Amino acid sequence: MNGLPLTWEFLAVPQAVPEVRQILRERFEGEDAGDLVLCVSELLANVITHVGERTPVALRVSATPSGRVRVAVSDPAATVWPVLRETGPEGTSGRGLQLLDALALRWGVEQAPYRKTVWCELRAPKSRAGFRPDGAESTATRYGSRTGSPPNSASCC
Numbered sequence: 001m002n003g004l005p006l007t008w009e010f011l012a013v014p015q016a017v018p019e020v021r022q023i024l025r026e027r028f029e030g031e032d033a034g035d036l037v038l039c040v041s042e043l044l045a046n047v048i049t050h051v052g053e054r055t056p057v058a059l060r061v062s063a064t065p066s067g068r069v070r071v072a073v074s075d076p077a078a079t080v081w082p083v084l085r086e087t088g089p090e091g092t093s094g095r096g097l098q099l100l101d102a103l104a105l106r107w108g109v110e111q112a113p114y115r116k117t118v119w120c121e122l123r124a125p126k127s128r129a130g131f132r133p134d135g136a137e138s139t140a141t142r143y144g145s146r147t148g149s150p151p152n153s154a155s156c157c
Contacts, residue, residue: 003027004069005062012047012055012075020044020059031125035103036061036069039120042096043073046118051077064121068105072119081109082118 006027010016024037040059047055058074084101087094100107100120107120 005060007058007060009056009058011053012044012051012057013053014048017041017044017048024061028125031127033125035122036071036125039071039100039103039122040073042100043071043118043120046082046096047073047075050082051075051080063124067124068121069124070119070121072117074115074117076115078111078114078116081111081116 008020021037021041024033024040028036040061044057044059047057055075055077058072060070060072060074062070062072064070082097084097085094087098104120104122107118110117110119
């Protein structure tokens with residue numbers, strides 16, 4: 001996990017979510033970082049939806065001593081906490097924290113007097129089998145004899 005920690009401060013606007021996803025994909029090129037990208041997207045979407053557009057946020061992606069990746073999103077709304085809730089099959093919202101809960105090894109909220117931080121810890125991204133920096137597939141991937149786990153194809157938003 002080269003290049004960690006990463007820290008950005010910006011305004012939470014819908015246009016920022018795909019930009020941050022792209023930065024993360026580029027930073028973790030060659031690694032299966034789909035869960036990381038999805039969790040960051042969901043945490044940012046929660047700020048936009050429940051705190052408001054143009055909220056200043058700090059995003060930090062770091063490695064833990066145990067080899068996990070920790071994602072933390074801080075915002076100034078100390079009293080607006082995320083709530084994990086059940087959604088029915090017909091529900092059109094409310095699944096972001098369910099995704100986070102399913103993907104993260106653990107997650108939580110830290111409160112300070114004038115801000116809160118929602119964080120999660122994930123398994124470190126693994127190198128994708130068959131990845132080559134020049135963009136070409138290796139013979140093993142092209143013919144289906146992968147040695148590692150298949151890339152996570154989950155997408156968000």
